[in-house]
Amino acid sequence: MSAVLNFKTHLSELFAQALREVAPELAGNGAEQAGIVIERPKLAAHGDYSCNLAMQLAKPLRKSPRDIANALIAALPESEVIGKLEIAGAGFINVFITTAAKQKVVRGVLQAGAGYGHIHLGSGRKVGVEFVSANPTGPLHVGHGRGAAVGDCLCNVLHAAGWNVTREFYYNDAGVQIDNLTRSVQLRCKGITPDHPSWPEEGYRGDYIADVAEAYMAQESVEADDQHVKAAGNVNDTEAIRHFAVAYLRREQDIDLRAFGVNFDVFALESALYADGKVKETVDRLIASGHTYEQDDALWLRTTDFGDDKDRVMRKSDGTFTYFVPDVAYHLDKWRRGFTRVINEQGADHHSTITRVRAGLQALDEGIPQGWPDYVLHQMVTVLRGGQEVKISKRAGSYVTLRDLIDEVGCDATRYFLAARHPDSQLVFDIDLAKSKSNDNPVYYIQYAHARICAVLALWEGERKSLLEAEVGLLESEYETALLQRLIDFPQVIENAAQDLAPHLVAFYLRDLAAEFHSYYNASRFLVEDKAISSARLALAAAVAQVIQNGLTLLGVSSPEKM
Secondary structure, eight states: OOSSOOHHHHHHHHHHHHHHHHOGGGOTTSTTTTTOOEEOOSSGGGOSEEEOHHHHHHHHHTSOHHHHHHHHHHHSOOOTTEEEEEEETTTEEEEEEOHHHHHHHHHHHHHHGGGTTOOOSSTTOEEEEEOOOOOTTSOOBHHHHHHHHHHHHHHHHHHHTTOEEEEEEEEOOSSHHHHHHHHHHHHHHTTOOTTSTTSOTTSOOSHHHHHHHHHHHTTOEEEETTEEEEOOOOTTOHHHHHHHHHHHHHHHHHHHHHHTTOOOSEEEEHHHHHHTTHHHHHHHHHHHHTOEEEETTEEEEOGGGGTOSSOEEEEOTTSOBOTHHHHHHHHHHHHHTTOSOEEEEEEGGGHHHHHHHHHHHHHTTSOOOTTOSEEEEEOOEEEEETTEEEOOOTTTSSSOBHHHHHHHHOHHHHHHHHHSSOTTSOEEEEHHHHHOOSTTSHHHHHHHHHHHHHHHHHHHOOOGGGGGGOOGGGOOSHHHHHHHHHHHHHHHHHHHHHHHTOTHHHHHHHHHHHHHHHHHHHHOOSSOSOHHHHHHHHHHHHHHHHHHHHHHHHHTOOOOSOO
């Protein structure tokens, strides 16, 4: 048996083989096709894993689940992993893993190192993940920060699950909001401030607008990704102000993202879709498809043909396009770039665009599957300090910026707190908790477990490689058994997080792993006279530290050796 083994996958394969013998007509081409589900029971008395296959087969085979369960057990190939099998309830098959098989995970973790937990679910297939995609009209706010944390962690999880991941940022650098930005900067260049009666109601009022205007009047140059813009310094050159303001704020957003540990492979611009004729081509294709019609001097897309509750305007009576049209063109471009799987991480306020974008893509008749692309939507973030909500930033004026949080609590705590809840749930970011050095602060609690192990190994002063030869058979206490099972679960956590697009599962797992190690640490001594026992415990501790580091890496959080 391999030292590193995903027991759940192994058991699925064993039951698939048994199914081929018991009911070959229902076996399919593997465990997944046959609907074989292996789960972890809530109670330890019910085994390490449980399979309900016998109950699923009862109706098609017209037999009792318990009889089928007995037949499956009899047909199950031998495995040194399985210590005992029991039939429980209506026909559950409970599986007990041998202690020896569990103990081998320690050596497996130490041998695999940073690669432990990585799986081949994606098989190297391409997936494009778009996230943040903030309008270049101001600093990134805390909501963008949540999108950045969730999106980047999701990319890390998908990579660990075997996908070939491309990170993408889409800039909406066209439309009314950019017009408002341009006008706001232009007024600031002329010395007009937001408290002046002539300031437009929809203008941007943050102090950062004054920074953009000052840089423009100083005729500075701005480098933003693939863009180089030289300011003209002319207050009446609206187009020059527009290009400069967008480039300036794109650069500022990129600086914040890099400080947050987030990098992108591709930057796409909405304006480029117009300039390259991709929006026009998409509209022409939709018209040719027969799914559009003219009404009230506007062009409509019959999105009701594809499940929408009502048809949507594509081109307004003034000749401009509604915002979902370039989104359709952009996603068509993704499809043509070979991304048969695309995931968009966005704020929940974008929910209304999902149906119409998918409808537009279906209407193009390009072979794009229904339900493409996938979406992960995150809810709002409320920031608290001293139990009171924090609503504004000194720089942005109307909201809390991502930079505010990074500067106050650090990158690690900011990333963890923003990624550690299901995206669909409201998030309260407690600044005081994030800064605290206590067990109530989850990121501190997890990092402290890693630092504790590093301190023990430093006191030991031994050669780390020697731990590969530790007598892991001596790890038999209840604390050690719990830690072994937790280490075994890590590859499955990555698989679940990748399949469910739920990177917060990694955060949950790390909190549990840290708690179990802290309990073990408080109940045990590592540097004892019995060298064999000492070596075994140190090996287990080192394996725990490795998995904590691997998990924190997926979250983009550091693993300090001292705290």
